[in-house]
Amino acid sequence: MKSNRLRPPPAPGAAGRFARFTALVAAAAGDGERLLKACRHQRGRRHVHALRVASRRLQAYLQLASAVLPAAPRRAARRALADVLEALGRFRDATVQRALAGALVPDLEAAGELDRLLARRERRQRRAAVAALKRLRLRGSLQAAVAALGARVGRAGIDRRLDQGLRRVLLRDWERMVERWPREAADTAAFHRARVALKRYRYAVEALPAVLGRRHGLGMATLKQRQRQLGELHDDELLLARVTTWVARGKLPPSLWHALQPVVARRIARLRRACLAGPPAFVASGGI
Secondary structure (H helix, E strand, C coil): CCCCCCCCCCCCCCCCHHHHHHHHHHHHHHHHHHHHHHHHCCCCHHHHHHHHHHHHHHHHHHHHHHHCCCHHHHHHHHHHHHHHHHHHHHHHHHHHHHHHHHHHCCCCCCHHHHHHHHHHHHHHHHHHHHHHHHHCCCHHHHHHHHHHHHCCCCCCCHHHHHHHHHHHHHHHHHHHHHHHCCCCCCCHHHHHHHHHHHHHHHHHHHCHHHHHCCCCCCCHHHHHHHHHHHHHHHHHHHHHHHHHHHHHCCCCCHHHHHHHHHHHHHHHHHHHHHHCCCCCCCCCCCCC
């Protein structure tokens, strides 16, 4: 039986950067298709996380290809990937909130009821995510983007155009991140904007070793640390908001909120102080 998996187009013997990049995108598209199928069949939380990472990575690759890939297939593929991430976002948040609550309030009298409410929400969000994923059509848009890249392998000057595009995209994404970085602890919306911008920049930087064909000395550790801090901050704020809503509706006793709020508030304050130290510095490589 013929496989439906997307495969890299044939590359020339002496593969340049663009040929490597095209093969990289094709392989990532195949991984995304496989993970999407697994998530549609509800094969565990790890597939959800892996699909989210694969989708963000593919978005970064397509953005890096903006100088060498026509706008129509690139934008169509990015929109389809954005739909995947939107479908999975609420389920991911529900899963993380339940785990976080279990770690923060394991011994409180109302902890069991909180876990039951969070578990119910997690199941509901999983069903919604699976239903949304079954409606999505991802393969066609990815296939069109890979085919458009494959048609350009071997063209004169294509490696130089890719290099110019990489520099432009990296600098633009970094400047966007710096512009959105919070300047004061009370600016909750700025922390969210910075988290989104940092993820986009981080995945673009992370793609460089495969594109360049060698390791580089870029500061991935700092990027990952800032992303982890902003992610934990986001999760803490969501959990506190969820508990506050349920207490207000009478689903949980006020005693639970009074016990949880100081703990989460201290975590939020610590994470905001850490992030206010500033955004990661711009990374560069002599290879591009």
